[in-house]
Amino acid sequence: MKDDNSVFPAGIKRTKHRRSVYSVLENAASPLSAPEIFSRVRDGDASVWLSTVYRILDCFVSEGLVLKTTVMDSSMAFYELNREQHRHYAVCVNCRKVIELVNCPMEKFVPEIAESDFHVLGHKVEMYGYCKDCDKKISSLH
Amino acid sequence: MKDDNSVFPAGIKRTKHRRSVYSVLENAASPLSAPEIFSRVRDGDASVWLSTVYRILDCFVSEGLVLKTTVMDSSMAFYELNREQHRHYAVCVNCRKVIELVNCPMEKFVPEIAESDFHVLGHKVEMYGYCKDCDKKISSLH
DNA sequence: ATCTACTTGCAAATGATTCGCATTTGCGTA
DNA sequence: TACGCAAATGCGAATCATTTGCAAGTAGAT
Numbered sequence: 001m002k003d004d005n006s007v008f009p010a011g012i013k014r015t016k017h018r019r020s021v022y023s024v025l026e027n028a029a030s031p032l033s034a035p036e037i038f039s040r041v042r043d044g045d046a047s048v049w050l051s052t053v054y055r056i057l058d059c060f061v062s063e064g065l066v067l068k069t070t071v072m073d074s075s076m077a078f079y080e081l082n083r084e085q086h087r088h089y090a091v092c093v094n095c096r097k098v099i100e101l102v103n104c105p106m107e108k109f110v111p112e113i114a115e116s117d118f119h120v121l122g123h124k125v126e127m128y129g130y131c132k133d134c135d136k137k138i139s140s141l142h
Numbered sequence: 143m144k145d146d147n148s149v150f151p152a153g154i155k156r157t158k159h160r161r162s163v164y165s166v167l168e169n170a171a172s173p174l175s176a177p178e179i180f181s182r183v184r185d186g187d188a189s190v191w192l193s194t195v196y197r198i199l200d201c202f203v204s205e206g207l208v209l210k211t212t213v214m215d216s217s218m219a220f221y222e223l224n225r226e227q228h229r230h231y232a233v234c235v236n237c238r239k240v241i242e243l244v245n246c247p248m249e250k251f252v253p254e255i256a257e258s259d260f261h262v263l264g265h266k267v268e269m270y271g272y273c274k275d276c277d278k279k280i281s282s283l284h
Numbered sequence: 285a286t287c288t289a290c291t292t293g294c295a296a297a298t299g300a301t302t303c304g305c306a307t308t309t310g311c312g313t314a
Numbered sequence: 315t316a317c318g319c320a321a322a323t324g325c326g327a328a329t330c331a332t333t334t335g336c337a338a339g340t341a342g343a344t
Contacts, residue, residue, distance in 0.1 A: 035331080077217070090262070117274050118274065
């Protein structure tokens, strides 16, 4: 495992599980659910527990290291590294594949909501539809 | 209760609970959770059951009558009438108040994602931050 | 090396949502 | 109007992601 020491904020201990979770997220191509992260970590070390993974993720989220999101209307949360670089996704409503959007529609957006009425901290954008493969399958049905 | 017959698609039965759920959503100022809807319906008719409300909402969602969303990273789903008119919200991260945005940033947005790669059906935008009241409270803390 | 607060192992609890099944009801048809 | 049947509901129990409690283990400051 590579040395992730540098990214851990002072005050949070660098344990092997935390390093593993971090490394899994670092190598993930898209946001992962806690159970997915758990199983990937466990591939390298069978001693982890799911609740530990949840606790580590909570910790990372509150340290700002990790972002927690929900995709579509699923009740499951997904986690991704906070790369300090704005990201949004397109989600396939059929296979749930997640595709990254490289530009953000909010950049030039001026909401018609008085700034005195709402102090904006951030935003989230999500597009949904069919990915290439599923679109092909669906349209071949008729 | 007013006559909601006209809005029910053919093939779905107009029962009293369905009418009540519909009417609650019709009068709601913002998306409601299933338990909230349940309790409002029960105010008028104690015989409803929470699982029935869930089933009615599922039915309405698959008929396109109702939209199901999640707010922030909450694990609870919210439901609102599909008013055939694009809506997005700003959500207060402190009190969870939901404020409607009257314009949509996606209108002029051209994503840098090949149309052949993704068949866009819709999108979701969410802004988060502090509402006026909470912003006042928070900033008075220091 | 020691101490202490932070972490984890493990199991049991929680909370939203779904499911199973017997009973009831809406509504097309006779 | 009465009948029949598929759809809807009552009710409780099950499910699944996530959280919590507590005892035991460990990182890292001194």
